[in-house]
Amino acid sequence: MYDVVIVGGGHNGLVCAAYLARAGLKVVVLEQRPVVGGAAVTEEFAPGFRNSVAAYTISLLNPKVIRDLDLAAHGLRIVERRIANFLPLDDGRYLKVGGDRFKQEIAKFSTRDADRLDGYQADLEIAADILRDLALQTPPNVTQGNPIAALCELIKAGRLAERIRRLGLERQRELLELFTASAGDYLDGRFESAPIKAAYGFDGIVGHYASPYASGSAYVLLHHCFGEVNGRRAAWGHAIGGMGAVTQAMARAAAGHGAEIRLSTAVREVVIEKGRVSGVVTDKGDMIRGAAVASNLNPKLLCLTLIDAAVLPPGFAERMRKWRCASGTFRMNVALSELPDFTALPGRQPGEHHTAGIIIGPSLGYMEQAYFDARSTGWSRRPIIELVIPSTLDDTLAPQGRHVASLFCQHVAPVLPDGSSWDTHRETVADLMIATVDSYAPNFKRSVLARQLLTPLDLERTFGLLGGDIFHGALDLGQIFSARPMLGYADYRGPIPGLYLCGAGSHPGGGVTGAPGHNAAREILRDFRRRRRG
Ligand SMILES: Cc1cc2nc3c(=O)[nH]c(=O)nc-3n(C[C@H](O)[C@H](O)[C@H](O)COP(=O)(O)OP(=O)(O)OC[C@H]3O[C@@H](n4cnc5c(N)ncnc54)[C@H](O)[C@@H]3O)c2cc1C
Numbered sequence: 001m002y003d004v005v006i007v008g009g010g011h012n013g014l015v016c017a018a019y020l021a022r023a024g025l026k027v028v029v030l031e032q033r034p035v036v037g038g039a040a041v042t043e044e045f046a047p048g049f050r051n052s053v054a055a056y057t058i059s060l061l062n063p064k065v066i067r068d069l070d071l072a073a074h075g076l077r078i079v080e081r082r083i084a085n086f087l088p089l090d091d092g093r094y095l096k097v098g099g100d101r102f103k104q105e106i107a108k109f110s111t112r113d114a115d116r117l118d119g120y121q122a123d124l125e126i127a128a129d130i131l132r133d134l135a136l137q138t139p140p141n142v143t144q145g146n147p148i149a150a151l152c153e154l155i156k157a158g159r160l161a162e163r164i165r166r167l168g169l170e171r172q173r174e175l176l177e178l179f180t181a182s183a184g185d186y187l188d189g190r191f192e193s194a195p196i197k198a199a200y201g202f203d204g205i206v207g208h209y210a211s212p213y214a215s216g217s218a219y220v221l222l223h224h225c226f227g228e229v230n231g232r233r234a235a236w237g238h239a240i241g242g243m244g245a246v247t248q249a250m251a252r253a254a255a256g257h258g259a260e261i262r263l264s265t266a267v268r269e270v271v272i273e274k275g276r277v278s279g280v281v282t283d284k285g286d287m288i289r290g291a292a293v294a295s296n297l298n299p300k301l302l303c304l305t306l307i308d309a310a311v312l313p314p315g316f317a318e319r320m321r322k323w324r325c326a327s328g329t330f331r332m333n334v335a336l337s338e339l340p341d342f343t344a345l346p347g348r349q350p351g352e353h354h355t356a357g358i359i360i361g362p363s364l365g366y367m368e369q370a371y372f373d374a375r376s377t378g379w380s381r382r383p384i385i386e387l388v389i390p391s392t393l394d395d396t397l398a399p400q401g402r403h404v405a406s407l408f409c410q411h412v413a414p415v416l417p418d419g420s421s422w423d424t425h426r427e428t429v430a431d432l433m434i435a436t437v438d439s440y441a442p443n444f445k446r447s448v449l450a451r452q453l454l455t456p457l458d459l460e461r462t463f464g465l466l467g468g469d470i471f472h473g474a475l476d477l478g479q480i481f482s483a484r485p486m487l488g489y490a491d492y493r494g495p496i497p498g499l500y501l502c503g504a505g506s507h508p509g510g511g512v513t514g515a516p517g518h519n520a521a522r523e524i525l526r527d528f529r530r531r532r533r534g
Helices: 011-022 063-068 102-107 111-135 149-164 169-180 181-186 194-205 218-221 244-254 299-306 314-322 364-377 426-438 456-463 515-533
Strands: 002-007 026-030 043-045 049-052 078-080 084-088 092-095 237-239 260-262 267-273 276-282 288-294 327-335 357-360 377-386 403-412 446-455 499-501
Touching: 002 011, 002 276, 002 299, 002 499, 011 026, 011 244, 011 515, 026 288, 026 377, 043 218, 043 244, 043 327, 043 446, 049 403, 049 446, 063 515, 084 194, 084 327, 092 102, 102 111, 111 169, 111 181, 111 218, 149 169, 149 357, 169 218, 181 194, 181 218, 181 456, 194 218, 194 357, 194 377, 194 403, 260 299, 267 288, 288 515, 299 314, 327 426, 364 377, 364 403, 377 426, 403 426, 426 446, 446 456, 456 499, 499 515
Parallel strands: 002 026, 002 288, 026 260, 084 357, 288 499
Antiparallel strands: 043 049, 078 237, 084 092, 267 276, 276 288, 327 403, 327 446, 357 377, 377 403
């Protein structure tokens, strides 16, 4: 009999386990795959070449989680990119984002945009600061029928309102825009040149299957800005050893506090007895009893496949069926014989641009067209790609002189519009992605020694990411904060007593943040203390 059974050993399940075990609870993590980490894992995909399989770059991982779980002592080391992004352009020019010469870089395209950079970054930073404050808080929950609980939630909401009131009216307007507008409109209102808008706009469509001009995409942009690397805000970096190094460190932290981790153990059913969760049944038919069950799964996957709909509150399953999951991402890893030699910035020796997130997507219009194409034909002839070459920062991933690259390709249809299976198009689309990079760096195609491909369907099959959704549910206004995963269930407590949600489908959403796992553990511990007192 365990205190808490955690279903899924993704990074949030591991973080939750570590906090609970640290507090003295008896915890077991059940992971269906032979390795922990969920979407944050490293794998050898070709002899001698290792890379992060899905998630590939780090920023959002909460510094408190890093500290509390002592992840550095468990082997985690994060390094920063030398510049943030590099955008090779169709006309042979390029934009380097970040670094000391960032303003001069922007001024190549517009001096007015260069002058506006500080204001833009300051505005974004103020909004990102609010998200940072909120990331480790339980959102105000909408309650019914219990006046004391309602009052507590009202006080919580009041505190947040006061935090926002202190910003002043102009900042409040800014915040409203960031939470509701499109990334495209937000950026068009600030900059005039296409490359800088594309560089920032990319964050508005990452994992978000929509046009950059879709309302709400400015929030997705903001969501990618509330992290930091080694104290440097909004920076992105690389975990030495890939993302698996993050989750292996978390697993060691959890095990060090006494949590048990069982691999290759899929959960088939969450068992409910006398109106309360009593444990789970594994795919091998074993019953594992626990006073509480915390799910690291996409909430739709949990509710529609592991729980009998008849025991859920009226309307719950129906609403979960409408939970929007769609990322439209195609993920590739490639082993390279040499670094890409960009027409816009020639050179095969490692340069700072090779350490950056290399964005192929020169304008917001290009990105919008990619979405329209994917909607009508499944993928775009001119796809959006972020290429990251972590071996330029980490010599543990590839043999000396060779490299590995992650290709994070945006805007392929999660489900193909003609009804065909992704299994029949995987290689064609991979060829297209490689040809697209090759059109900017003509040695790329011939430098590819091996490749690993993940369509949206593969992401679903491998990791349980429905529709390939990297966030466990779109970050739409109707699916964030108090509405994640549903109004009334934003406090990490599920629809059945003893059931908790500790994955990215709860606040603050997707990304390798550790925040849902951290927050869920706090609420679970609160309930255990209450029950002991009662
Ligand atoms: C292609 C891709 C690229 C990404 N890039 C980045 C990035 O660069 N940076 C970033 O911060 N974020 C990135 N993300 C997002 C981030 O990886 C996810 O949002 C995050 O990993 C979610 O973590 P989680 O622990 O909540 O869930 P998951 O990582 O999804 O873990 C859930 C776990 O549950 C397990 N599971 C599922 N069903 C069962 C079952 N029935 N029984 C037992 N176990 C089960 C799964 O195997 C999995 O291990 C990316 C995601 C993807 C897919």
